Amino acid sequence: MTTTETDTLRRILDYSSRADPYPLYAELRETPVARQRDGSYVVSTYREIAGLLHDPHISSDVRNLARPMPSHAGESTPAFINLDPPEHDRLRRMAMRHFGPPHTPGLVTGMEDDLTAVVTTLIDGLEDKERIDVVDDFAYPFPVAVICHLLGVPREDEPRFHLWVDALINSIDYNPETDPKEKLENGLRARKDLREYLGGLLQRRHGKPGEDLLSRMANDDGPDGRMTDEQIVATANLLLIAGHETTVNLITNGMLTLLRHPDVLRRLREDPDLVVPLVEELLRYEPPVHIIPWRAAYSDITVAGTLIPKGAQVMLMLASGSRDPVRFHEPQRFDPDRRDNQHLGFGSGIHLCFGGPLARRETQIALTELVRRLDRPQLVTDPPPYRRSPILRGPIHLEVTQGG
C-alpha cells in the first residue's frame, strides 16, 4: 500500500472532485484492490467488482463489519438491501410480488400513460420559460410523483419527507474524521421520523386492500407469508429513498450529457428509438450510483491477488468499473451505439436494482420528451453545481436557457 492510493479515495470523497471524479477513478484502477489506511478495501476495476457482486462470501449486512457503522447502529429491521440470504431473498421476493414479473408483470408497462402524462404536464409548464432548472422544474418532481403514487404516499406530504430524505442521504456519506457529529445525529433522527411517518400511513392501510404498494404489502399473503409492519416500513422507506435520488440524478445527468453532446441530442430528436441504448450508455457513462460503500467480507477472500480479510469493509466503485478500459472499448467516450454494454449502473447479482425497469422507462420518457419539446436548450454553467454525495452523484441544479 502507498499513501497515494489512500489519498486518491480521499480526493474522490472530497466535494471539490464532485464535478469530474473520472480521472481519479483512472488513478484508482491502477491498483484494482487497494487497502486503505482504515483497513477498508477499495475495488475499482470492472472484472473484480463484477466478481464480488456475484461472490457469496461478500455480505451486505453491515452488522458483519469488523467495526459496525454508527449510522446503521441499532437498526433492528434493515431493508432487504442491507440483508443477506435467506432473509434478503424472502423480503425481496415478497416486495417484488407487487412490483414486477411474474406476479405483477404489467406494473411498469401499465404506467406508461401516467408517466407520459406527468412528463407532459411538467414540460407544458416550461414551454414559455427562457430559463429553467432541469432539476427543480422537472427531474425532481417527476420521479418523486411516480414513487409517491406507487407507494401510496400523499403528494402534499412531499415537503416534509424531502427534508428527512436529504438528512438521511447526507448521513450515508458521514465521515467521522471530517464531518460534525451533528450530521450523523440528524440522519439518525430523520431515519426515525421517516419510519414513524410511513408507519402511520401503513396503519390506515390494514384491512383496506388497494392498488398502492403499501396497501398491497399490508394485505397480501403470498407463499412467503406476510411482512411484519416493521418490514413493510423498512421496504417502503428503501423504495421512497431510492425513488428520490437515483432517477432524479439519472435524468439530470442524462440531460447534462446530451447538452454536452449536441450531435447525440440532435439524433435523439430525429430518432426517439435511440433513447433505449442511450439510457443504457448513460447508466455506464454517468450513473447515479457511483459507489457501493458498505459491503463486508464474510470470509477471507482473495481478489486480484489481494487478500481481503474477514470483516473488512469493501467499497465497490461501480462508476469506475463501468469506465474500465480493460472491459469497455474507449470507455471515456459517450457512445449510444455501444454494443455489449454490460454496465454496472444498476449493480449486479442478488441486489441488482429492484427499481431498474421503472427507472429505465422513466428516464427514457423524460429525455425523449425534453429533447423533443425544449426549444434549442443551452447549458448555462458547465459544470453545474453538484449535490454533496459522492455515492449518489448528480447536479443539484441544472440551469438551461431555451429559445435563444
Next chain:
Amino acid sequence: MTSADNLRAFKREGRIVIVGASLAGLRAAETLRDEGFTGSLTMIGDETCEPYDRPPLSKQVLTGWVPADGTALPRRREIDAEWLLGVPAAGLDLAANHVRLADGREIPFDRVLISTGVRARPWFVESEAALDGVFVLRTREHAEGLQRALAAGPSRVLVIGAGFTGSEIASICRERGIEVTVAELAPAPLVGALGAMIGEVASDMQRSHGVDLRCGVKVTRLEGDAQGHFRRAHFDDGTTVDADVAVVALGGIRNTEWLRGSGLAAGVWGIACDTGCRALTLDGLITDDVFVAGDVARCPNPVYEYRLISLEHWANAVEQAEVAAHNMVSPQADRWPHLTLPVFWSIQFGVNIKSVGVPTFADEVVLAQGSVADHRFVAAYGYRGRVTAAVSFDNAKWLDHYRGLIETAAPFPPPGPTPDQPLDMKPVPVDFPGPQLLAQGATVVVTGHDPGERRVTAAQQHHR
C-alpha cells in the same frame, strides 16, 4: 482455400450451404453476413416454416399463453439467403462438394455448415405411437397439437420420461389443473442430467404439486380404444394407468443418418468436431470445409479433459454457431475456439433451475448455499477435487461466481463460509445412473495393421 487471396475471393463470391435451418443455422447465417461474407448462402431445412425458438414450446406455448406460431426467432439482420425449406438433406458428398436433398437435387458448396440438430425420440412401437393422443414434443406442430389436447381437458395425462422436457410438461399440466402421471425408468426425475441429490429434490417438487410420480418403472405398452384413441398404459411392474394423453419425452435422436457414407465421424452421439467447429472424419482427421454447430455437434472441451461433448442447450447453439461462422470465413490464425462453459435453464413447478458447467462430469456434489427443503439452493459439483459444475434452484444470480470457480479449476468443495450456508455441508457421491444407461456401445470399428492402413469404419447402429 488457405492463401489470403483465396480466402478473400471466397468471402466475396464463395458458396456456403447451411444444412439445418433452426437456431444455430440462423445465427450462423447472420454471423457470416456480419463478418462480411457476400457470396451465396443457401439454407436447407426439413420443416416448411422459417426458424423458430424451441424453449417456449414446452413452457409458454403449452400453457396457451403464447401461440405456437408466435415463437419465430427474431432476425437480427438481413441474411439474403436462398431458403430451401420442407426438404431434408439426404446425403453429403465430400468428393463432389455437394449436399444431396431427399428430392434428388444436388446443392453445390465451397463450405458447408451442418446444424441438423436432434429430433424427438418416438415411441418404440410404431402402431402405438400412431394412436390418437400420443405425442412427442420437439416441433411447433407438436406443441400446437399437445396444447390443443391439454385445452380439451383430458382426465389424465401420462408423461413418459422425467428429464427436463417431461418434467416441464408435467409442471404445465398441474398448472392447468390436469391430473398427470409421470413414469421414469431412473430412480428419480432429472437424475440422468443432475444426479441423485437433485433427483430427490425434483421428486419432492413433483409430488408436492400433486404429480403421480412413478420411478423405476418402464412403460411397456400403450393401449388404444376401438376408435384408435390412446386410453391406457401398461407398466413392467404389472400396473396400468388410464389417461387420454400420453407424451413421450424420452430425449432426442441426433439427425446424422443422412451423413452415412459421407466419411464424417457422425453417429448416435453427434458429429465429432474440433473446438473450431471443423468436422472430423471417421479416421479422426480434421476437415477444412465442413463445419458443425448446435445440438448435433460433438465438440471437445478442454475444461473437461478434452472430452467430446454434445449439448442440447440454447446458448450453446448460439455461441457455437457464431464461432463456426466466424471460422468459416477467417484465416487459420484468426480462428476462434468454442470454449464457453455450457449453461442451461428450465422452469418447472414455479422454480427456476439453472446450471453452469457439465454436471455429469462429476464424482461428488455438495449443497453450497441455501436449503434443499425450501427448493432454493446452489449445489456445486466436483470431479477429483475440483469444481466442474453448479446447479441452482431459484438462486441463479450466484452462478457467475461458480462459473469463475469452474474456469479456474478451484478446489472442491468450494471454500469459506457464506451467509446462507447449510449446516451440514458435506460432499456426497453424485450418483448418476450406471454406465448401462448411458453407454450405447461402440460406434466405430478400427481395422488395419501398419500406420498407413489403419482405418476406422462406422459401426452402424443408428436408432430409429
